[in-house]
Amino acid sequence: MIYDISSDNIRNEVSETCKNFGLSRIQKSAFMGILPPGRRKELAARLRKVLGESEGNIQIFVICDADLALREVIGREYVEGGEEVVIV
């Protein structure tokens, strides 16, 4: 799930929603996690409501295990409020 949102309030509400759904932050504007399809649809509906008519863009992607195995992480990985982990 990636987002581009200029309002601080809405951006915070979006991150809180993601956390409530059990997702983890992987970048400043990106969350990831495991969700069954029903929960994913609930999340989309919730985010659509949070964004409303405000400026912004949210995109939710489904990534299967085979694709996830090909994920490439370059540089330091985001760690919420803590030190950073180097994976170069």
Place this chain on the structure above:
Amino acid sequence: MIYDISSDNIRNEVSETCKNFGLSRIQKSAFMGILPPGRRKELAARLRKVLGESEGNIQIFVICDADLALREVIGREYVEGGEEVVIV
């Protein structure tokens, strides 16, 4: 491909690299496009070089057609230097 990079220069170099590989910007810090595996690996190597030892994080995800069909876009989609397209 999503990124979190604080240096303007490196961020610009990363976007230029993505454009050179034929990817399109889908958010301020996200590009997407179709690449054969060899080119994807070249892109990763190139981005690794661009980021070097600088602060930042770049992640490349592979998304198959079946997963892509489940993509959910909420709000206004990013259009490079132009007006925005509403897909709510």
